[in-house]
Amino acid sequence: MCELLGMSANVPTDIVFSFTGLMQRGGGTGPHRDGWGIAFYEGRGLRLFQDPAASVESEVARLVQRYPIKSETVIGHIRQANVGQVSLANTHPFVRELWGRNWCFAHNGQLADFAPSTSFYRPVGDTDSEAAFCDLLNRVRAAFPEPVPVEALLPVLIQAAQHYRRHGVFNCLLSNGDWLFAFCSTKLAQITRRAPFGPARLKDAEVLVDFQAETTPNDVVTVIATEPLTDNERWNLFQPGEWSLWRRGERLAHGQMGE
Amino acid sequence: MCELLGMSANVPTDIVFSFTGLMQRGGGTGPHRDGWGIAFYEGRGLRLFQDPAASVESEVARLVQRYPIKSETVIGHIRQANVGQVSLANTHPFVRELWGRNWCFAHNGQLADFAPSTSFYRPVGDTDSEAAFCDLLNRVRAAFPEPVPVEALLPVLIQAAQHYRRHGVFNCLLSNGDWLFAFCSTKLAQITRRAPFGPARLKDAEVLVDFQAETTPNDVVTVIATEPLTDNERWNLFQPGEWSLWRRGERLAHGQMGE
Numbered sequence: 001m002c003e004l005l006g007m008s009a010n011v012p013t014d015i016v017f018s019f020t021g022l023m024q025r026g027g028g029t030g031p032h033r034d035g036w037g038i039a040f041y042e043g044r045g046l047r048l049f050q051d052p053a054a055s056v057e058s059e060v061a062r063l064v065q066r067y068p069i070k071s072e073t074v075i076g077h078i079r080q081a082n083v084g085q086v087s088l089a090n091t092h093p094f095v096r097e098l099w100g101r102n103w104c105f106a107h108n109g110q111l112a113d114f115a116p117s118t119s120f121y122r123p124v125g126d127t128d129s130e131a132a133f134c135d136l137l138n139r140v141r142a143a144f145p146e147p148v149p150v151e152a153l154l155p156v157l158i159q160a161a162q163h164y165r166r167h168g169v170f171n172c173l174l175s176n177g178d179w180l181f182a183f184c185s186t187k188l189a190q191i192t193r194r195a196p197f198g199p200a201r202l203k204d205a206e207v208l209v210d211f212q213a214e215t216t217p218n219d220v221v222t223v224i225a226t227e228p229l230t231d232n233e234r235w236n237l238f239q240p241g242e243w244s245l246w247r248r249g250e251r252l253a254h255g256q257m258g259e
Numbered sequence: 260m261c262e263l264l265g266m267s268a269n270v271p272t273d274i275v276f277s278f279t280g281l282m283q284r285g286g287g288t289g290p291h292r293d294g295w296g297i298a299f300y301e302g303r304g305l306r307l308f309q310d311p312a313a314s315v316e317s318e319v320a321r322l323v324q325r326y327p328i329k330s331e332t333v334i335g336h337i338r339q340a341n342v343g344q345v346s347l348a349n350t351h352p353f354v355r356e357l358w359g360r361n362w363c364f365a366h367n368g369q370l371a372d373f374a375p376s377t378s379f380y381r382p383v384g385d386t387d388s389e390a391a392f393c394d395l396l397n398r399v400r401a402a403f404p405e406p407v408p409v410e411a412l413l414p415v416l417i418q419a420a421q422h423y424r425r426h427g428v429f430n431c432l433l434s435n436g437d438w439l440f441a442f443c444s445t446k447l448a449q450i451t452r453r454a455p456f457g458p459a460r461l462k463d464a465e466v467l468v469d470f471q472a473e474t475t476p477n478d479v480v481t482v483i484a485t486e487p488l489t490d491n492e493r494w495n496l497f498q499p500g501e502w503s504l505w506r507r508g509e510r511l512a513h514g515q516m517g518e
Contacts, residue, residue, distance in 0.1 A: 042348075047347060052304075060322070088302060088306060091304065100383055118359075125304070
């Protein structure tokens with residue numbers, strides 16, 4: 001299993017605090033030693049840092065911590081390998097271009113008996129996760145060769161997620177830089193921080209941050225993670241089958257699917 | 260105009276020496292202040308570092324210099340913007356997946372009256388370079404929906420390069436991680452280092468390296484750059500219309516096209 005981290009914000013926000021907590025689980029307080037990655041949207045561009053090394057030992061992870069990159073949409077992941085060897089090609093998040101946008105995806109879980117037919121998008125590595133991502137994009141492209149608004153797209157995303165979920169555990173984050181989609185099959189938590197901001201204390205490291213000092217009253221920042229990252233705030237736990245769509249920190253749509 | 264850097268080697272080799280020289284031209288000894296990027300293949304995975312900031316001032320560039328990443332195939336680029344604003348989305352090299360492989364591309368030059376029809380691959384940013392890369396991949400995919408050996412692919416690459424060249428200046432580097440293709444429309448230089456190795460001195464920085472101490476007798480390392488990076492070695496200058504294909508440091512094929 002792996003851990004996911006996502007952020008959607010209405011102003012470019014640095015995610016160093018949450019990333020610091022997540023990183024500890026990459027071989028420190030958690031067993032996710034098989035690589036990590038984090039993708040920051042910057043306009044239509046995407047900055048991707050990845051390492052097949054454990055995040056607690058990664059030189060690149062230290063750069064990300066030292067050098068706060070501000071972004072409105074972020075997807076991060078730390079990996080404990082189950083399907084696919086430990087290698088850069090098997091390290092999340094995965095990225096593909098669709099409709100002239102960078103789409104980015106990370107998955108927590110494991111899919112059994114999952115062998116989608118190859119079509120346009122094909123996995124580079126050998127994880128079930130990248131195979132699901134490629135299949136999802138192939139479904140989107142088959143349904144909509146030309147761009148459509150996310151509201152029209154949503155049923156395809158939800159239906160695909162439901163399909164993968166029947167093959168095992170499928171918690172995921174997906175973004176095209178404009179919106180962030182989250183699907184929970186077993187475990188996902190979320191918090192939206194807005195004024196009045198207070199202090200937050202990481203569960204996995206001796207770090208306390210006073211968001212009041214780092215924000216303006218209009219900031220809205222939503223963080224999504226496999227498990228709550230702080231121990232003094234109230235996180236919302238997703239239910240199995242629950243999905244949400246975020247843009248600029250605010251929830252645009254949500255719902256829950258049966259088994 | 261921009262500067263290109265490519266490497267093809269038969270053993271994982273670090274490119275810190277050449278990158279150090281190139282970086283100086285990014286706002287130091289050269290005017291290419293509008294971003295830089297470098298992509299390292301690692302197995303089928305690709306590590307991409309980019310920054311729209313000048314390379315001499317880039318924190319990420321300092322990481323790449325400090326933290327030698329060994330790779331058999333590398334494509335790097337520093338940019339002086341002509342078409343497209345300075346942004347991450349407009350920063351080379353560009354990457355797309357084709358046939359389950361990461362394809363990577365960087366371009367030096369400028370294309371006029373160039374508006375290829377959109378097809379499967381579409382530019383994320385607004386450079387002529389990314390438009391040419393997408394068009395090239397669309398041509399490859401149209402010719403070969405399924406993977407073919409590079410020998411079969413080569414005529415499509417050369418024909419596409421000839422087409423772009425008629426629109427202006429088109430020096431490029433292209434790789435899928437297995438081979439490295441270089442096309443020269445105006446300016447490109449290349450050197451292959453093999454035993455007996457000697458010392459090399461950068462033109463753009465006070466750096467001398469003794470490759471003898473850093474290599475084994477079987478190493479073969481080819482470096483391709485817009486202009487020679489060292490001043491004490493003999494570089495081969497490409498002729499206009501000349502192209503080469505490299506794998507593991509050795510030249511597999513080469514040729515020259517008329518106007």
